Amino acid sequence: GAGVSQSPSNKVTEKGKDVELRCDPISGHTALYWYRQSLGQGLEFLIYFQGNSAPDKSGLPSDRFSAERTGGSVSTLTIQRTQQEDSAVYLCASSLLAGGGQFFGPGTRLTVL
Amino acid sequence: DQQVKQNSPSLSVQEGRISILNCDYTNSMFDYFLWYKKYPAEGPTFLISISSIKDKNEDGRFTVFLNKSAKHLSLHIVPSQPGDSAVYFCAASEGGNKLVFGAGTILRVKS
Numbered sequence: 001g002a003g004v005s006q007s008p009s010n011k012v013t014e015k016g017k018d019v020e021l022r023c024d025p026i027s028g029h030t031a032l033y034w035y036r037q038s039l040g041q042g043l044e045f046l047i048y049f050q051g052n053s054a055p056d057k058s059g060l061p062s063d064r065f066s067a068e069r070t071g072g073s074v075s076t077l078t079i080q081r082t083q084q085e086d087s088a089v090y091l092c093a094s095s096l097l098a099g100g101g102q103f104f105g106p107g108t109r110l111t112v113l
Numbered sequence: 114d115q116q117v118k119q120n121s122p123s124l125s126v127q128e129g130r131i132s133i134l135n136c137d138y139t140n141s142m143f144d145y146f147l148w149y150k151k152y153p154a155e156g157p158t159f160l161i162s163i164s165s166i167k168d169k170n171e172d173g174r175f176t177v178f179l180n181k182s183a184k185h186l187s188l189h190i191v192p193s194q195p196g197d198s199a200v201y202f203c204a205a206s207e208g209g210n211k212l213v214f215g216a217g218t219i220l221r222v223k224s
Contacts, residue, residue: 004156006120031210042117042202043157056211091156099145100210104156 002026004105006092012111013082021077021102021108025094032075033095034067036088043091049075050098082112115203118139119215128224130192135222136203136215139184143205147212149190151200160201161188194221 005024013019027033045059048067048101060066064082069075079086089109093102118137126132134148144165149157163170163177163186170177176189190197198221204212 006135033211035212035214040216042119042216043182043204045211045213048210060213093156099160101147101159102212103159104149106154106156 004092004094004103005074006090006105006108007061008108009106009111010111012079012113014113015084016081018078018080019082019110021079021090021110023071023075023092023094025075025092027073028037029094029096029103030072031095031100031102032069033093033100034075034077035091036091037107038088046067046090079110082110084112086110087112091102116143117203117213117215119201119203119218122216122219123219125160125221125223128195129192130223132188132193132197132220133223134188134190134201134203134218135218136186136188138185138205138213139187140205140207140213142182143171143213145209146177146179146186147204148175149204149214150197151202151204151217156157156204160191175214185207190220193220195222195224198222 032049036044048056064080089107091107093104095102110113126151147162148160151157200217202216202217
């Protein structure tokens with residue numbers, strides 16, 4: 001596809017369960033970012049991948065959050081033992097180069113009951 | 114501590130008039146500023162950006178102004194159109210990687 005895609009679009013889970021969120025960046029984009037938007041808040045940076053460099057994980061809120069990017073393309077954000085405060089829209093973005101304009105996907109709305 | 118603040122949660126403007134959205138920041142190391150527009154159930158869409166070496170950037174109906182001494186930037190939309198109604202996010206970064214976003218301003222353009 002032409003843009004960043006994310007799946008699922010919506011995810012409802014029970015507290016304590018693990019979830020995986022997927023991001024397919026724009027083909028050829030070397031940088032990939034994860035953000036989340038909680039209700040009434042701006043977007044909050046989580047993690048950033050650039051090529052083969054070690055990811056910048058400085059925004060991950062706890063060790064329950066992890067992400068990987070396989071083959072320099074698809075990325076998966078994993079949240080273990082979900083909590084109600086994890087409920088948010090999780091957004092993925094990609095850019096052609098580090099520091100370039102970021103193109104966002106539609107997001108995954110996560111609801112933890 | 115919010116490094117990027119959008120103090121107006123909403124703004125209502127008549128079609129054809131100017132919309133002015135404001136944003137303040139606290140980190141003097143920010144060197145790249147962007148505005149994004151977001152419709153419900155969609156990801157943010159890039160609108161316009163400005164580097165800290167400039168004080169103005171214009172693209173069609175959209176102009177961004179940067180006042181570094183005041184740590185303030187604004188987005189002007191003129192003339193405003195009903196299709197401009199959306200949430201507008203201001204964002205800033207050091208070197209263009211991790212973006213720090215404001216909480217957004219809901220713009221409503223009335224026809």
